[in-house]
Every structure is written in C-alpha cells, then in structure tokens.
Amino acid sequence: DQQVKQNSPSLSVQEGRISILNCDYTNSMFDYFLWYKKYPAEGPTFLISISSIKDKNEDGRFTVFLNKSAKHLSLHIVPSQPGDSAVYFCAASWGANFGNEKLTFGTGTRLTIIP
Amino acid sequence: DVKVTQSSRYLVKRTGEKVFLECVQDMDHENMFWYRQDPGLGLRLIYFSYDVKMKEKGDIPEGYSVSREKKERFSLILESASTNQTSMYLCASSWDNYGYTFGSGTRLTVV
Numbered sequence: 001d002q003q004v005k006q007n008s009p010s011l012s013v014q015e016g017r018i019s020i021l022n023c024d025y026t027n028s029m030f031d032y033f034l035w036y037k038k039y040p041a042e043g044p045t046f047l048i049s050i051s052s053i054k055d056k057n058e059d060g061r062f063t064v065f066l067n068k069s070a071k072h073l074s075l076h077i078v079p080s081q082p083g084d085s086a087v088y089f090c091a092a093s094w095g096a097n098f099g100n101e102k103l104t105f106g107t108g109t110r111l112t113i114i115p
Numbered sequence: 116d117v118k119v120t121q122s123s124r125y126l127v128k129r130t131g132e133k134v135f136l137e138c139v140q141d142m143d144h145e146n147m148f149w150y151r152q153d154p155g156l157g158l159r160l161i162y163f164s165y166d167v168k169m170k171e172k173g174d175i176p177e178g179y180s181v182s183r184e185k186k187e188r189f190s191l192i193l194e195s196a197s198t199n200q201t202s203m204y205l206c207a208s209s210w211d212n213y214g215y216t217f218g219s220g221t222r223l224t225v226v
Contacts, residue, residue: 004157006157009155034214036215041124041219041220042219042220043119043205043207043217043218043219043220044158044205044215044217045217046214046215046216049214089157089158091158102148102160102163102173103160103215104160105150105157105158105159106157107155107156107157108157108158
C-alpha cells in the first residue's frame with residue numbers, strides 16, 4: 001500500500017524553464033512533508049519541507065505547494081539548471097511531536113534538465 | 116560537517132551468506148534508519164532505532180535484522196542473503212523528522 005505516490009517516473013525540462021514535480025498522498029494523518037534530491041551513487045539530501053499548517057514554502061529557486069484537501073503537493077524549480085538533474089523523492093510524516101520520527105517516501109521522479 | 120558513513124559502497128555476496136552492512140554517524144543523533152531503494156518502489160523502510168539497544172520494524176523487515184549496541188552505530192544483518200535482496204541500501208540518522216542525513220549507500224548484489 002503506497003501511501004505516498006509520485007506518478008511521473010521521469011520528467012524532462014528545458015534549461016531555464018520551470019520544473020514541476022508532483023506528489024500525492026493517501027494518509028490524512030500526515031502533517032509534515034519534505035522533498036529530497038538524490039544524485040547517482042550518493043545518498044538523498046534534504047531540499048525543502050512544509051508543515052501542514054502552511055500551503056506554500058519558498059527557498060530560493062525551490063517552492064513547495066501543499067493542497068491538503070486534494071492530498072497533493074508539488075515542487076517547483078525556477079529556473080531549472082543542469083545541476084538540478086537528479087531523482088527527487090517526496091516524503092511525509094505525522095506525529096513528530098509525539099515522537100514518531102518515521103518518514104514515508106514516494107517512488108521518486110527522475111528529472112532531466114536539457115541544456 | 117555532519118556525516119553518516121556506510122562501510123562499503125559495493126558488495127557482492129553469495130546466496131545463503133550472512134551479510135553485515137555497517138553504518139556510523141558522528142552527529143550524536145538518537146534516531147537511525149535503514150532503507151532500501153529499488154527502481155519503481157522508491158525508498159522503503161526496513162528497520163529503525165530510536166535509542167541504543169532499541170529497534171522497531173519498518174515496512175519490509177522480513178529477511179533482515181539489526182543491531183544497535185552503541186549510539187553511533189546501526190548495523191543491518193541479512194541472515195541468509197537471497198537474490199531478491201539485491202538492492203541499494205541507505206542508512207540515515209536524525210534527531211527529529213525534519214531532516215534525515217543519509218549515507219552514500221551500499222549497493223549489494225547477491226548472486
């Protein structure tokens with residue numbers, strides 16, 4: 001039972017344009033969401049996060065949007081750069097305030113930026 | 116710079132062997148995790164630990180066990196390796212769920 005889903009296994013975007021990566025979840029208990037980026041032969045690295053009390057969080061070229069009613073989040077990268085080519089995982093958790101530290105990850109989207 | 120170190124980048128083992136994957140973190144984190152990454156399946160949690168000598172099953176614990184004798188070290192054990200355990204194994208640590216630090220991964224091939 002995949003509680004966090006990324007329905008696009010891959011995405012190609014022209015350099016300088018906007019990249020939009022999508023993520024859907026089924027567990028309404030999730031209250032914190034994160035995006036990780038992974039290069040080949042490296043571990044994932046934290047990119048950006050959002051709490052369920054917000055609907056948008058921005059950090060430089062990266063913005064995450066959360067639509068709780070649709071159980072959907074998206075990551076926008078503007079402008080896209082060649083170094084953004086990587087696999088992106090969304091992740092979700094709930095109950096951190098009660099000591100639940102587990103993250104549930106999605107299946108990943110491979111983003112390729114075309115020069 | 117904070118670090119999670121996995122002892123091997125690549126491993127090749129035979130079916131039936133007992134395999135140890137080691138992970139060490141230098142951040143004094145309470146929480147440590149083992150995931151495996153497979154194409155089309157993303158990262159799936161095998162086991163995790165919130166404290167020394169404490170362990171909890173993740174989503175896919177079958178065929179695996181873990182050991183956490185010291186705070187900084189979390190070992191994943193494949194009791195009898197099988198070909199369906201060929202995968203990329205990722206260790207992570209955290210002090211809360213607001214950001215895991217991952218190791219570089221161990222690519223295990225079971226032949």
